[in-house]
Amino acid sequence: AQTVTQSQPEMSVQEAETVTLSCTYDTSESNYYLFWYKQPPSRQMILVIRQEAYKQQNATENRFSVNFQKAAKSFSLKISDSQLGDTAMYFCAWNTGNQFYFGTGTSLTVIP
Amino acid sequence: EPEVTQTPSHQVTQMGQEVILRCVPISNHLYFYWYRQILGQKVEFLVSFYNNEISEKSEIFDDRFSVERPDGSNFTLKIRSTKLEDSAMYFCASRLQGHSYEQYFGPGTRLTVT
Numbered sequence: 001a002q003t004v005t006q007s008q009p010e011m012s013v014q015e016a017e018t019v020t021l022s023c024t025y026d027t028s029e030s031n032y033y034l035f036w037y038k039q040p041p042s043r044q045m046i047l048v049i050r051q052e053a054y055k056q057q058n059a060t061e062n063r064f065s066v067n068f069q070k071a072a073k074s075f076s077l078k079i080s081d082s083q084l085g086d087t088a089m090y091f092c093a094w095n096t097g098n099q100f101y102f103g104t105g106t107s108l109t110v111i112p
Numbered sequence: 113e114p115e116v117t118q119t120p121s122h123q124v125t126q127m128g129q130e131v132i133l134r135c136v137p138i139s140n141h142l143y144f145y146w147y148r149q150i151l152g153q154k155v156e157f158l159v160s161f162y163n164n165e166i167s168e169k170s171e172i173f174d175d176r177f178s179v180e181r182p183d184g185s186n187f188t189l190k191i192r193s194t195k196l197e198d199s200a201m202y203f204c205a206s207r208l209q210g211h212s213y214e215q216y217f218g219p220g221t222r223l224t225v226t
Contacts (some may be wrong), residue, residue, distance in 0.1 A: 010171070017173075031212070032213075033213045035214070037217075041221075043201055043220055043222075044217070044219045044220065044221070045217035045220075046217075047214065047216075050214055091154065091155060093155075095213045095215070096213070097213050098160050098168050099145070099150075099157035099160055099166065099168060099170070100141075100145075100155070100157060100215065102124060102146070102154045102155040102156070103154060104153070104154045104156060
């Protein structure tokens with residue numbers, strides 16, 4: 001089954017601190033891409049970071065980085081120096097070229 | 113920066129009516145998608161469209177749903193005989209041909225069926 005599991009429905013973090021959102025997935029595909037999307041209250045889906053499964057090096061994008069463990073099928077998102085604007089719903093997803101499979105999301109609140 | 117646009121932002125319709133949700137994908141993209149998100153739930157795939165035909169669809173995409181690319185720019189989702197449970201946010205997405213598989217999402221249309 002093609003599934004994505006986000007085991008933390010809600011999280012909070014103090015402004016300027018670091019937080020890690022977890023994600024695991026299940027697939028029999030060998031070549032795929034993993035994504036984290038951010039959905040603020042406006043409900044626009046915004047790409048945060050992308051990881052190619054064939055790359056061992058973890059992707060980074062400014063304050064955002066991932067810990068990709070292919071054997072464990074784990075893809076966590078680390079947000080450093082959290083900012084108030086990071087408050088949003090975060091969805092983990094994977095894709096083999098056609099449809100996305102999304103997790104149920106983690107609601108992150110950054111506390112001033 | 114090019115972006116996917118969707119109209120209207122909010123559509124209210126009565127149960128049993130037909131609605132058309134419109135999307136303008138990024139101009140050089142070749143793959144087009146519709147997703148829906150019921151309030152408080154995850155984003156779910158509806159359909160993918162390539163080369164003027166449906167390439168994949170989910171079980172949600174029943175015979176009340178149809179998609180069309182009537183011209184070179186628009187991509188529409190039509191829902192006939194709407195039901196209360198069709199109330200959701202509908203996202204259009206598009207992507208280039210290639211291996212990055214990144215899909216660019218539009219801002220969504222909130223559909224409310226009363």
